Amino acid sequence: MKILVVQLNPIVGDLDGNTAKILASLEEGRKRGVDLVMFGELTLCGYPPEDLVYHNTFLDSMELHLERIIKGSKGIAAIVGLVRRNLGEGEKHLLNSAAVINDGHLLGFQDKWLLPTYDVFEERRYFEPGKKTQIWEIGGKRVGLIICEDIWQHAGYVGYTQYGRDPVEALVEHKPEVLLNISASPYQFQKPDIRVNVCGKAAKTLQCPVVMCCQVGANGQIIFDGYSVYVNEKGELCQLAKGFEEDAMVVDLEAELCPVPFEYETMTTLLRALELGVKDYFAKCGFSKALLGLSGGIDSALVAYIAARALGPENVLGVSMPSKYTSIGSQSDAVTLAKNLGIDFLEIPIKEPFDAFTHLLEPHFQGKKPDIAEENLQARIRGIILMALSNKHGYIVLSTGNKSEVALGYSTLYGDMCGGLGVIGDVTKTKVYDLCRHINALEKKEVILNSILDRPPSAELRPDQMDLDSLPEYGVVDNVLEGYVEDYLSIDEISEKHQIPREEVLELIQKIHLAEYKRRQGPPILRVSKKSFGVGRRYPIVQKWL
Known part of the structure; x- marks a missing residue:
């Protein structure tokens, strides 16, 4: 037969x-x-x-x-x-x-x-x-x-x-x-x-x-x-x-057949899954062109690479939107990355609209020091620009937030969370770095710049800002995230397994629950892990368990 x-x-x-x-x-x-x-x-x-x-x-x-x-x-x-x-x-x-x-x-x-x-x-x-x-x-x-x-x-x-x-x-x-x-x-x-x-x-x-x-x-x-x-x-x-x-x-x-091995490489299969996810999402929905904010950071670099592979570089537009806090290195890396990938590139500085908004809001912010409100304002200005370009030219905006950020709510509603698809929203920050290094090894050249890989993660929304100012090291975050969200381990089990202080584990888990309302308003996320925030995980927004 x-x-x-x-x-x-x-x-x-x-x-x-x-x-x-x-x-x-x-x-x-x-x-x-x-x-x-x-x-x-x-x-x-x-x-x-x-x-x-x-x-x-x-x-x-x-x-x-x-x-x-x-x-x-x-x-x-x-x-x-x-x-x-x-x-x-x-x-x-x-x-x-x-x-x-x-x-x-x-x-x-x-x-x-x-x-x-x-x-x-x-x-x-x-x-x-x-x-x-x-x-x-x-x-x-x-x-x-x-x-x-x-x-x-x-x-x-x-x-x-x-x-x-x-x-x-x-x-x-x-x-x-x-x-x-x-x-x-x-x-x-x-x-x-x-x-x-x-x-x-x-x-x-x-x-x-x-x-x-x-x-x-x-x-x-x-x-x-x-x-x-x-x-x-x-x-x-x-x-x-x-x-x-x-x-x-x-x-x-x-037929008499000899047994064959199942040979695969985990990072290569993950990359192929993400590329297929983007390709089919666009093709089956009738879209052809993608747009993303190209910050000069590692997350947007990875998303840009995946989009270029899935859709063709001629169908991808990277937009750099530097503020007065954006480093020279980030700006130049965004330009070089776009050239490496062969994608279209725009630079639209946001200093003027940011100054206009702060001037508009100054009477209502009187007596209060600059804080997260001004930081998020920059992210939302960028979101407005991306969505305006999307509306005018028919591009679909790709969100560049990773799973670690999505988990903890380290993102801005209606800002960097805007988009039609969350490409790496189920990929932890540590896997983002692993994937980028793997890409360079596969391509046998420096596609994702070493300067991007080596630069400490930063949202660059205030002077000298670093992610570590607000979060533990991403290795710690991801161990807690995978243990709690994917494997349903208890606080004590995670603490003991990874030698993380119990109080730190509890604080991170509390942040995961507090960010639920944000995730409900985010874009659909390509699911590649055992438990994704995009589909298959259901938790109440309002709850008092932890």
């Missing part, structure tokens, strides 16, 4: 476009002589469709497009993920399903049993769990079929919930000759080969090969990295699809 594993980059809601890709893949499968073409989870509508599934017209259209796919399956079998109505009993009126199609006929549906409702997933909000499993006779093989989460619990990787059923164990008595899993598994900064381990565990239990077809591409804040896998009955990786791009991989179950 030969299977064409097609990892597509669907657009949520683009039923016409997604169906066209599916039909083209079926034709490709016929040309390559395969028996079955399999697609990822909810490929027909794109994952996640969220509340689009509440519209009856959306569901009606999906049924019509499924009919087109069935008619287009002459001479070949297909497995297509989609949303369908629940015509049986249950709390929810929808099912997350895989349509099993063969030679112009719908054989039936396999419904997803385990519905994740944690982190970025909200499937129990929409779907009723599947209630049965079966064997599908395809290409002379006994085929087991499950959907995404259905395979994870068996491997022991479901940390947020305990399901009462195990779809892999339920298939043991049916003795499948191959297990297929259609998936939409998001990227996060971890070992991407974790899916190989998950498939390997199922393969050993069922004593049969396992093929997992993954989604690729970014839909809003969530990024899918692809890497569809084929493991043999021993759980050894035999084939691996490409990462971060569409791919069609032919799996021949009868």
